[in-house]
Amino acid sequence: MVDEKSADLRKPLIEVKHVRKVYRMGEEKVVALDDVSLDIYKGEIVCFLGTSGSGKSTFLNMVAGLEKPTKGEIIVGGVKVHKLNEEMVTLFRQKNVGFIFQSYNLLPMLTTLENISLPLVFRNVDKRKRDAMAKEAMRAVGLKGYERRRPSQMSGGQQQRVGIARAIVGKPKIIFADEPTGNLDSHTTQEVMEIIVNMVRENNQTLIIVTHDRTISEYADRVITIQDGNILGIEVKGVAKNPLKESVGGSNG
Amino acid sequence: MNNLDILGLSMRNLLRRKTRSILAVTGVIIGICAIIATLSIGFGLQESFRASLEQWGNLHLVTVYPTSGGGGGYAVVGGGSGPQDKKNVKLDEKALNAMEKINGVSGVSPREDTYLTFGIGKYIASISVIGVRPDMIEKFNYEVQEGRNLHAGDKNVLVFGNQTPGTFYNPRKSWGSSYSGKPVVDVITDKIVVTADWNYGQPQRNLPTDANKVVYKEYTFKGVGILANAENYETAYNVYIPIDVVRKINEDKAKAEKQRYDKTSGYRQAMVFVDNIEDVKRVSDTIREMGFQTSSMNDALETMQNQARMIQMILGGIGAISLLVAALGITNTMIMSIYERTKEIGVMKVIGANLPDIRKLFLVEAAIIGFVGGLAGIGLSYLLSLLMNTALLPALSSILNSGGGEVTRISIIPLWLPLAALGFSTAIGVLSGYSPARRAMNMSALESLRNE
Numbered sequence: 001m002v003d004e005k006s007a008d009l010r011k012p013l014i015e016v017k018h019v020r021k022v023y024r025m026g027e028e029k030v031v032a033l034d035d036v037s038l039d040i041y042k043g044e045i046v047c048f049l050g051t052s053g054s055g056k057s058t059f060l061n062m063v064a065g066l067e068k069p070t071k072g073e074i075i076v077g078g079v080k081v082h083k084l085n086e087e088m089v090t091l092f093r094q095k096n097v098g099f100i101f102q103s104y105n106l107l108p109m110l111t112t113l114e115n116i117s118l119p120l121v122f123r124n125v126d127k128r129k130r131d132a133m134a135k136e137a138m139r140a141v142g143l144k145g146y147e148r149r150r151p152s153q154m155s156g157g158q159q160q161r162v163g164i165a166r167a168i169v170g171k172p173k174i175i176f177a178d179e180p181t182g183n184l185d186s187h188t189t190q191e192v193m194e195i196i197v198n199m200v201r202e203n204n205q206t207l208i209i210v211t212h213d214r215t216i217s218e219y220a221d222r223v224i225t226i227q228d229g230n231i232l233g234i235e236v237k238g239v240a241k242n243p244l245k246e247s248v249g250g251s252n253g
Numbered sequence: 254m255n256n257l258d259i260l261g262l263s264m265r266n267l268l269r270r271k272t273r274s275i276l277a278v279t280g281v282i283i284g285i286c287a288i289i290a291t292l293s294i295g296f297g298l299q300e301s302f303r304a305s306l307e308q309w310g311n312l313h314l315v316t317v318y319p320t321s322g323g324g325g326g327y328a329v330v331g332g333g334s335g336p337q338d339k340k341n342v343k344l345d346e347k348a349l350n351a352m353e354k355i356n357g358v359s360g361v362s363p364r365e366d367t368y369l370t371f372g373i374g375k376y377i378a379s380i381s382v383i384g385v386r387p388d389m390i391e392k393f394n395y396e397v398q399e400g401r402n403l404h405a406g407d408k409n410v411l412v413f414g415n416q417t418p419g420t421f422y423n424p425r426k427s428w429g430s431s432y433s434g435k436p437v438v439d440v441i442t443d444k445i446v447v448t449a450d451w452n453y454g455q456p457q458r459n460l461p462t463d464a465n466k467v468v469y470k471e472y473t474f475k476g477v478g479i480l481a482n483a484e485n486y487e488t489a490y491n492v493y494i495p496i497d498v499v500r501k502i503n504e505d506k507a508k509a510e511k512q513r514y515d516k517t518s519g520y521r522q523a524m525v526f527v528d529n530i531e532d533v534k535r536v537s538d539t540i541r542e543m544g545f546q547t548s549s550m551n552d553a554l555e556t557m558q559n560q561a562r563m564i565q566m567i568l569g570g571i572g573a574i575s576l577l578v579a580a581l582g583i584t585n586t587m588i589m590s591i592y593e594r595t596k597e598i599g600v601m602k603v604i605g606a607n608l609p610d611i612r613k614l615f616l617v618e619a620a621i622i623g624f625v626g627g628l629a630g631i632g633l634s635y636l637l638s639l640l641m642n643t644a645l646l647p648a649l650s651s652i653l654n655s656g657g658g659e660v661t662r663i664s665i666i667p668l669w670l671p672l673a674a675l676g677f678s679t680a681i682g683v684l685s686g687y688s689p690a691r692r693a694m695n696m697s698a699l700e701s702l703r704n705e
Contacts, residue, residue: 118601
């Protein structure tokens with residue numbers, strides 16, 4: 001769905017324009033996002049940093065098409081995500097989005113290989129092809145030989161690697177990671193983060209991480225701090241490898 | 254998702270919750286088993302009614318009497334009655350021709366009964382005699398097991414019901430027929446003496462003195478065949494003779510006894526053969542419309558089958574209730590499993606499962622419960638049926654047997670029944686799973702992102 005031609009450096013892959021999200025809790029209105037505008041470019045690793053309740057997860061959900069904004073526009077690869085119906089949004093996710101969850105969210109009755117190939121099953125890829133793709137993804141995350149294991153037979157770090165393999169197996173353009181290391185110890189956190197970042201860099205994918213852990217933000221090109229539904233600050237890191245150098249520099253381009 | 258993947262994933266989910274799945278399946282097994290077993294008892298009852306009626310007579314035959322007079326007492330089971338307001342209609346050739354023209358009727362014969370004594374050498378037997386049109390007997394499906402049947406133009410020729418040869422006995426050696434079934438004499442012979450004299454061949458000392466004054470004629474007959482319809486009371490204990498000859502004998506008998514024999518008032522009975530048993534009721538109605546009385550075994554069969562159907566419906570209703578409970582069980586199982594898997598459903602949605610796929614997953618799970626339950630239920634029903642027809646046969650037959658005949662099978666499962674049951678149980682599964690599956694489909698994907 002994402003138009004390849006539009007995904008150049010000049011045009012952002014993800015455009016968020018004046019997005020506002022209000023939850024109704026009975027009589028009370030809770031403002032999750034106030035007025036957020038942001039552009040994210042292809043190949044970028046963006047980290048949203050904030051405490052719980054800051055609105056960072058809401059932002060991610062809306063970009064992924066899981067929630068609709070109360071106001072504003074979200075355009076991903078030229079597609080107005082906020083205007084898609086549920087069926088279209090599912091198709092959009094199938095083709096463009098990979099998800100990494102905090103609690104891994106693997107299906108317990110499926111083996112590692114089956115868990116990883118599940119997104120391809122939903123996309124109707126035939127078995128031989130999807131098994132080959134899943135095995136490749138397993139190799140990439142260092143899980144070769146674990147094909148027949150079940151989630152219950154693996155450690156948290158291993159399970160999260162299965163989760164990563166599942167997110168990247170369909171070669172999506174964007175990968176969302178919601179507290180991907182929230183359940184892991186610091187050593188494993190480092191391991192997992194390195195795998196994720198390497199994969200993304202290798203395939204020139206766009207990664208959006210949501211976390212409250214400042215150490216995670218070290219891996220990002222840009223760190224966006226969110227508080228009470230508004231962007232508090234944007235910190236650009238590793239300028240040398242940042243594809244946004246010119247546009248951020250704002251000069252001639 | 255292709256269908257194979259959906260089936261595989263559904264199976265995995267069921268196997269994951271083994272106990273619960275087994276309990277839900279057991280509910281269906283019990284329900285299907287109850288329905289099949291009870292229906293099969295109903296079919297068994299119908300069959301035993303039919304079998305016992307077939308022993309009493311031919312289900313294709315309708316016996317016709319004039320509205321008044323005549324030997325109306327022959328077949329008493331379920332006898333119908335004619336309209337009372339009609340005038341007496343003669344049961345004559347004209348009426349018989351009209352009956353023959355009724356759609357579905359393939360043969361009509363007048364009939365006259367009598368009771369005669371037969372002598373072959375020193376052996377005698379007293380047997381009930383039925384006079385029929387000789388060319389009709391084959392049309393009535395009366396087959397011979399030995400010799401030949403009556404043919405058109407036969408005069409002093411007779412065929413024996415297959416139990417009658419055994420009734421011949423030697424009056425000088427025994428007091429009466431022993432009905433041993435084993436004939437002591439070859440009845441296919443041309444030296445048979447037939448007479449209306451009850452005391453023919455008896456030792457002189459047994460004769461009542463006044464009977465000596467009546468002198469009955471004696472006729473010579475030729476026995477040509479023995480009917481094959483074993484165990485059928487209608488034919489097995491009779492001798493069949495061309496009707497003209499029977500009428501002549503009855504006339505001679507009346508003359509000898511100095512009584513009047515009315516030849517002009519038409520026949521006293523007629524037999525109408527209907528090709529298809531289904532048509533018997535319609536043909537009977539038509540004949541009654543003509544002003545005659547009719548009776549047929551089929552009337553009785555219908556009454557009995559209605560009774561069997563009623564029993565079947567009551568039993569089947571009990572079975573249906575248990576299946577209903579099973580359906581509730583499936584729904585409950587599915588709802589529980591959906592609540593349990595809220596997060597999984599959300600994950601599947603987030604990583605790209607289409608909404609119809611989610612619904613299909615749960616529908617197929619419910620359908621599998623129904624299908625597997627149906628399959629096992631059918632297997633168990635056959636086992637139960639076998640048990641009823643063997644070990645439990647003596648006990649059950651005394652309870653259920655109201656038809657009179659000997660019951661050999663309590664439970665009959667026609668081939669369509671298991672197929673229908675399997676389709677039904679699967680449909681029940683899908684139906685019970687429909688609402689839970691919808692619920693799963695409409696569940697929010699955000700659940701999966703909520704961190705615990």
